[in-house]
Amino acid sequence: MSDAVTMDKIVSLCKRRGFIFQSSEIYGGLASCWDYGPVGVEFKRNVKNAWWRSMVETRDDVVGLDCSIMMHPMVWKASGHIESFSDPLVECKSCHMRWRADQLEKQACPSCGGELTAPRNFNLMFKTFMGAVEDDAAVVYLRPETAQGIFVNFENVVTTSRKRLPLGIAQIGKSFRNEITPGNFTFRTREFEQMEMEFFVKPGTDEDWFRYWAGERYKWYISLGMRAENLRMREHAKDELAHYAKACVDVEYLFPIGWSELEGIANRADYDLKQHSTWSGKDLSYFDTQDNERYLPYVIEPSAGADRSALAFLADSYTEEDVEGATRTVLKLHPALAPVKVAVLPLSKNERLAPFAKEVHAKLRQCFATDYDDTQSIGRRYRRQDEIGTPFCVTIDFESLDDNQVTIRDRDSLAQIRLPVENLVDTLKTKLAGEAFGTDSLWAGARA
Numbered sequence: 364m365s366d367a368v369t370m371d372k373i374v375s376l377c378k379r380r381g382f383i384f385q386s387s388e389i390y391g392g393l394a395s396c397w398d399y400g401p402v403g404v405e406f407k408r409n410v411k412n413a414w415w416r417s418m419v420e421t422r423d424d425v426v427g428l429d430c431s432i433m434m435h436p437m438v439w440k441a442s443g444h445i446e447s448f449s450d451p452l453v454e455c456k457s458c459h460m461r462w463r464a465d466q467l468e469k470q471a472c473p474s475c476g477g478e479l480t481a482p483r484n485f486n487l488m489f490k491t492f493m494g495a496v497e498d499d500a501a502v503v504y505l506r507p508e509t510a511q512g513i514f515v516n517f518e519n520v521v522t523t524s525r526k527r528l529p530l531g532i533a534q535i536g537k538s539f540r541n542e543i544t545p546g547n548f549t550f551r552t553r554e555f556e557q558m559e560m561e562f563f564v565k566p567g568t569d570e571d572w573f574r575y576w577a578g579e580r581y582k583w584y585i586s587l588g589m590r591a592e593n594l595r596m597r598e599h600a601k602d603e604l605a606h607y608a609k610a611c612v613d614v615e616y617l618f619p620i621g622w623s624e625l626e627g628i629a630n631r632a633d634y635d636l637k638q639h640s641t642w643s644g645k646d647l648s649y650f651d652t653q654d655n656e657r658y659l660p661y662v663i664e665p666s667a668g669a670d671r672s673a674l675a676f677l678a679d680s681y682t683e684e685d686v687e688g689a690t691r692t693v694l695k696l697h698p699a700l701a702p703v704k705v706a707v708l709p710l711s712k713n714e715r716l717a718p719f720a721k722e723v724h725a726k727l728r729q730c731f732a733t734d735y736d737d738t739q740s741i742g743r744r745y746r747r748q749d750e751i752g753t754p755f756c757v758t759i760d761f762e763s764l765d766d767n768q769v770t771i772r773d774r775d776s777l778a779q780i781r782l783p784v785e786n787l788v789d790t791l792k793t794k795l796a797g798e799a800f801g802t803d804s805l806w807a808g809a810r811a
């Protein structure tokens with residue numbers, strides 16, 4: 364399947380249907396910056412909500428947090444970001460293009476073949492100035508990860524949530540990295556949204572928890588309909604590990620650009636709390652009342668990207684099918700992720716049909732994210748709903764006015780059923796919870 368899906372096709376559908384636009388497009392765009400359109404913003408929010416639901420809402424041992432993007436500069440000294448969050452940068456002496464030295468196969472400019480400068484460390488943090496005076500004292504950074512906000516709030520959260528360890532703290536938010544070579548649509552961007560959770564545990568139990576979270580995170584993608592053959596786990600070799608990590612495993616997805624990281628699960632040991640204890644002078648150790656001992660907790664971190672997950676779900680659900688000699692493009696998104704769950708489509712824009720159709724729409728929108736569309740031919744409207752991944756279309760025809768029945772069309776199997784309008788809400792609720800008409804539905808049986 365994925366060999367037929369190219370990044371170009373995804374980019375084109377995203378633009379055509381209002382998922383993702385280039386930032387500042389009327390001014391020629393800004394490199395690697397993207398805007399989520401009316402359909403995309405709902406879709407991406409659904410991805411984040413699914414993560415939050417699985418990581419926070421349905422668990423007793425995880426709580427949420429929302430930290431500011433700008434933090435005290437000392438945070439980044441303690442975390443090691445000012446010292447070592449950098450990539451080796453080389454510049455072409457002829458065309459002045461910049462490259463990451465560790466990504467080059469040859470010692471010449473990939474663009475023009477020119478000679479390259481010696482590598483220098485290029486810090487990836489965005490810097491800005493806080494307050495009216497642009498001097499060094501006022502330098503602040505845009506956070507390059509949401510994790511540090513969690514570490515520096517560890518004590519606040521433990522005290523106020525009245526929870527015992529093991530305890531996770533989850534956060535979704537924007538992070539910024541001045542990548543030397545961003546690209547591949549929303550795969551690598553300089554501004555991106557992370558979904559991170561830091562799980563604090565007693566030292567000695569960390570390896571079990573590491574394996575547990577690696578398994579949970581893999582299952583999350585599967586539970587939302589991602590194909591197992593497009594997912595794999597890759598354990599980092601010892602020489603690949605970040606200096607703070609004891610172990611790390613990536614969830615990789617087979618993107619149209621090849622196998623690439625979707626999420627990393629790291630065992631950060633006590634590195635972060637130790638660093639912040641040292642630099643802040645505050646003791647961040649935890650007193651375990653159950654075991655009657657004091658220790659610095661170890662941390663397991665599942666760190667996922669909201670944009671990257673969204674892109675993977677798009678690529679995975681993108682399907683081209685031959686239907687009666689024509690190509691049908693359809694996003695077979697899991698209903699939980701679909702931006703619109705049900706579209707109400709009167710057969711034609713007719714004044715006799717409209718009141719009935721609008722009444723049906725008013726009833727449905729109380730329960731589901733809905734769309735109402737009465738322009739263009741029914742075929743074109745179906746095509747639009749298929750391309751934004753709407754699981755069900757409800758059509759209303761002239762017969763509906765007499766028998767009070769409507770037709771539901773299943774996106775994946777294209778099967779249709781006719782039923783009394785009073786059964787519509789309950790039927791759709793059941794269908795959206797996992798039961799589709801056909802057998803080729805992606806989400807049939809996906810919910811374990």
Ligand SMILES: [Zn+2]
Pocket residue numbers: 455456457458459460472473474475476477
């Ligand atoms: Zn060059």
